[in-house]
Amino acid sequence: MNWGLPPDWSTKGHEIDRLVGIVHWLVLALALFWLGFFLVALWRFRAGRASAVGRRPSQARWPLWVALALFVAEAGLLLFIEMPLWAERRELPPEDGSFVVRVVGEQFAWNFHYPGADGRFGLTDPMLIDAFNPVGLDLDDEAAADDLVTINQLHVPAGQRVLLWLGSKDVIHNFYLPYMRVKQDVVPGRFTPVWFTPAREGVSEIGCAQLCGLGHYRMRGQLTVEPLGAFTVWYEDERAYM
Amino acid sequence: MSAARPSRGLASRIFSVDHKVIGIQYALTSLCFLFVGFSLMVVMRWQLAYPGEALPLGSLLGEDRAPAGVIAPEFYNQLAAMHGTIMVFLAVVPLLVGAFGNYLVPLMVGAPDMAFPRLNMASYWTYLAGGLVMLSGFLAPGGAAAAGWTSYPPLASIATMGQTLWLFGMLLIIISSLLGSLNIIVTIVQLRTEGLSFQRMPFFLWAQLVSAFLLLLAFPALQAASFLQLMDRLAGSSFFLPSGLVVGGEVLPQTGGGSPLLWQHLFWFLAHPEVYVLILPALGIVAEVITTHARAPFWRLRWAVGSTIGIGFFAFLVWAHHMFLTGMGTVISTFFQATTMIISIPSVIILSCLFMTLWGGRIRFPSSMLFALAFLPMFGIGGLTGLPLGLAAADLQLHDTYYVIGHFHYIVAPGTLFAVFAGIYHWFPKVTGRKLDERLGKMHFWPTLLLMNGVFFPMFIVGLAGVSRRLYDGGAGFAFAREVAPLNELMSLCAWGLGIAQVPFIFNLVLTLRRKKPEAAPANPWRATSLEWLAESPPQETNFPSAPVVVAGPYTYRADAVKAETELSAGEDPTEAADFTPQWSHVPVSEP
Structure with a gap:
């Protein structure tokens, strides 16, 4: 035990x-x-x-x-x-030198929005949200051209500081990475920053630590810390599906 | 005051303005709510111990709540929210303030009744109505409130009708609480009998006074907040709703522009002082029982009273330590951590005073004393585990885990509830004229002590391992929680055993009341000093034949003057042993 x-x-x-x-x-x-x-x-x-x-x-x-x-x-x-x-x-670390991801919580999943190589997030609009576009990404925006949106899968390259901007579509969630000592309320209506630096590669769990409704207990995701090469392969694979 | 009393028919006994009747009504009602709150937990613990397995209750709960006997996640959330709400607002505070406060405060100040007997009656009936409205949520479409006892929006704002009933119930409970606390303050300040200066007040009265101020000044914040959340739900306003919310793929119709954090500030501005209302009167009860049965004066009463007032003041300055993880900056978090560290010191001092009181005493161990003594280390564990949570960076790991549940349950369950049990065994002879059975009392105490720790201590281990609270499956879905998951079954078994351990207590109450030839209690069965022991057991309707006169401070016990019980010769009345001086004058006071 x-x-x-x-x-x-x-x-x-x-x-x-x-x-x-x-x-x-x-x-x-x-x-x-x-x-x-x-x-x-x-x-x-x-x-x-x-x-x-x-x-x-x-x-x-x-x-x-x-x-x-x-x-x-x-x-x-x-x-x-x-x-x-x-x-x-x-204290907010500088964005350059950090691997930046936007996290959007919803009942009962974590959506991850990666800005891609240009480092810019495409515009989002709540009116565009549907089953295939969970964060309402405006695909006509040129900054969105290399963006990636995944559900419950957060992949980050090893050896880099990770800066997350946490937002929520509906109710208050709490982004919880037990192995990274990260726990941050995600309050709708604003984006809250949180950062950490993984010390090793591997797969660990993402939880929700604030009661968010009947599916709160199954609001689970996966954090994968992997070498940059493997990450790039994964990113391009996922983009192909989008 | 007594001239305005209605004549004694059945109706006037039920709708009584007598503080003793109202105190008993509060006691019986809140013990019923305690049972309801406990029962909800008994069901929850099944799902935590055996996630996804059918309850052995068959189809008793209905297909909506437990399809095929398996508790539904939405029903689990209702159980959790209502357990917390009922225990805090309908069971424990009404027990401490409504029952003990109502019954004992007028007696201890030497008054014939509360300052405002009709307000007192209104307070009880509003409380009962509020409680029933809140419980009726279980019958509403969609079930009872399910957003936790904290009811954070937007989750609460988009919840089913049960949440509306929760808010209506809360508004009624707050009205009741405001009436009751006002009454206690005025009674203690204005109705103290001749000679009972503030310096001579027993600690119990100080604890009640400070608690009443906390209720009076803190509850209006939640009153306002509940009303605003009700508007958000019923009138389409957006006090707590930001713009652009998308729930289940649909954009919410409200315009938004509100702040979910505003609710948290208003809620905790009440709910943290409320936590001290859950503990201060309990300390008051324990102080009376411990001094009486240790035959020792309260060690440094002034320190303890000063600490209580200090807690009352700082209780209003710590609320945001519940919100460290909302995105708080260093300055604000440091302020609230500092106040949290400061408020821990008076609590430590009060506890130290009670430990020191024992030193040099002559300690007897009736059931009331056992519960009061066990309260001390249990409350100590609850209080000290608050320190890791009060440091924001440590809270980062422990926040909203089972560690938090263990922490506050140690304060309220083996803490406050032990004080309540101590108080019941201690004052039962005063209220009924009969002593409770000591053997049954001990059969109640030991298993309860053991099982309480069996329920709550493992929570610290589970919490340190990182398992979040309020999870329908107790964390079984998370791989990192699997190591500590087996503890859930142990905790559940202890929790159910705890229910069985209350059987001797219920037996004791019923048997003592029904006994044909009861062991009649004299006016002062424990040889205690405070004024309620001057009154008959049970007290007459006006409490005292004439206004008593106080001639001494509280707690004038002299352990060194007593003969050991073994040294008493046969038939010698132990009350003649001169080991205490009551507060009242033995000489009947003649009218001037």
């Missing part, structure tokens, strides 16, 4: 894992301290144990210092570990 976090296949995931680990050791220490105190108190001061008579309630102040020590530890975690980590995550 796995007693910890899922495997980490990204370059930055271990930073999150380290924070999760530290804060758990912190609360475990506090919990064990007070649990020990609690059990000793119950044993020593149980009614019927004659030696307890005559003991006056403690006037100590140290529990306040324990609480303040916890606060100092929390503040340290927040200022020195969490804040830099969060700021780095939220």
Whole structure:
């Protein structure tokens, strides 16, 4: 049985894992301290144990210092570990040098819109959405000429930072890559950026982590990190189907 | 006030303005809702343990909800949404505030009734109506609300009619809650009897007072939000709907321009303070039980009261820690993390005070005390697992996983519900004049403690492994979740066992009430100090023959002055053991 976090296949995931680990050791220490105190108190001061008579309630102040020590530890975690980590995550990396994909969630699938070699996304319009055009791509737009739209299949070339623009057609979803330590709400009406860098090749799962309706549990996709050559072959194959 | 009371017919007993009757009505109704909420979970846990297998209930649920006996995903979502809503809004808060607050606050302040008895009655009946409207969703076309207890739009906006009933029910519950909290505030501030200064108030009253302020100030935000969502659903407005939504291939007719995040802000502006309403009165109950049975004064009452007020203040400044993953920038996330870290400290201090109270006491272990003692480490686990969730970067992995479910259930189930059980065993003699059976009480306690942990502890493991909550199949569809999936069956077995473990409790209530020759409870069976123990058991209609006079602070217990129970000679009345000084004056006060 796995007693910890899922495997980490990204370059930055271990930073999150380290924070999760530290804060758990912190609360475990506090919990064990007070649990020990609690059990000793119950044993020593149980009614019927004659030696307890005559003991006056403690006037100590140290529990306040324990609480303040916890606060100092929390503040340290927040200022020195969490804040830099969060700021780095939220800071938008430059688009050049990143592999950019637009993700459009819907009940109950993930659509991936790749800009192609020109790096420009073709225009989209909700009125154009149909069963064969899930994101409403305007095929007359010249920027759309080399675009690719796939359903539930996200392929990225290995060794490159991936920048995703997350949007939704209908309700709030949450784009969840457990192995990449990526989890981001996808709010309709806007595109939210999120980025990660895969540290190894392989296939992992994409989930939805925000209740989105009756098919929420089966809103699953696949992330494939593969060498650039294999990726190019896949991309051209898929485009041929479009 | 008493002159305005209607005469005592059957109708006036049902539509009573007596806070004690209303308190009992609240208790019975919310225990029924607790049972309903529990039953929904019992069904859900079947699907989680054995995804896709037919329920052993046959066709009882109907073909719409469970075709061929297998729970449908839409029905599972209804069960989940209604379980949460019922437990929070219809069971636990009404138990703490409606039942314990109503029954005990006037007694503890030495008043004959609440400040506004008619508002009090209105509060109960509005609550009952709200609850029934909400439950009626199960009979509506398309079933009950299914967008989670949080009802996030746009999912809630496009849901079936059950969601409209959810919103109507919520509006009624909020009205009820506002009336009730107003009443508690005015009663505590205005009706305290002679000598009961704020410095002499038991912790229970402080907890009720702060909780009532939280309800009064936070609920209007959800009141407004519910009304706006109702407009979005019924009047075609777009408060929470952005432009260009395409649902199932069709463009929505609404013009859009609204914000789904606005709902989340309004909802959590209520719902986080609400979380403290779920816990503060529970701490109040536990404080009374622990001081009484440890025969020890509350250790540093001032720290605990100050911490409670601090929690009340900061509870309004932490709401967005539920929304770290909505795309929040560093400044805002740091602010809400900082307030979250700050609010954890007063909670730790209150818990420390209760642990320290035990030190130097003379601890007795009746059933009420067992539940109150078990509350402490259980609430501790629930509170401390909040810290990893309160750090945004750690929340990135844990958000909306089973870890979150484990965290808040530890606070509310083995936490608050244990306090509720402690309170029931503690004050049952006051309410009925009869003591509950201790043997049955212990048969209730030990299996409940064990099974509660069996249900909720594995959730931390499942959550750390990354399994999301609210999945119809418990995550069975994900390869990465398969390793921890077998725990689902263990949790379900424990959950069903937990239901069976409540049988001794129900037996205890029924048998004690029906016993021909009951063990009559004296006015003060536990030798406690606060004013409700001055009243008869059960109290007369006006609570006290004349207004009591308070001459001492709460919790003047002296463990060192008591004889051990083994040292008492035969027939000696233990209440004569001078190990406590009640708050009231023993000398009858003559009218001036």
